């Protein structure tokens with residue numbers, strides 16, 4: 001004889017059960033960097049070299065953002081460069097999906113960046129990221145061409 005199913009006394013109060021199925025998504029905090037930040041044509045983009053990441057300095061839309069995703073328009077001109085953050089030696093390269101420098105857009109490694117470390121470039125759809133070759137694991141941000 002099969003015993004009657006025990007524990008059948010769960011109160012059917014699962015009406016309000018789904019209240020807390022807040023998705024523990026990672027995308028709660030960094031919506032902005034996911035979408036990228038549109039940069040106006042002709043803007044000078046300045047990043048601070050911090051070793052742990054690039055931190056946006058100019059324009060103000062990227063200020064304080066870590067490795068901000070830059071949304072650029074194909075065929076338009078911009079300027080990009082970096083200034084000292086934590087005193088380390090860095091450089092800045094614009095690279096394609098294979099991590100190869102695009103159109104020789106790279107600066108010398110230095111711990112004392114100046115005007116030579118800010119350069120003009122035309123946005124092309126080859127461009128995928130900007131990176132410091134000294135700290136390629138941490139100082140790397142996305143370039144999105146639209």
Ligand SMILES: [Cu+2]
Pocket residue numbers: 049051088089090091132133134135139
């Ligand atoms: Cu670096």
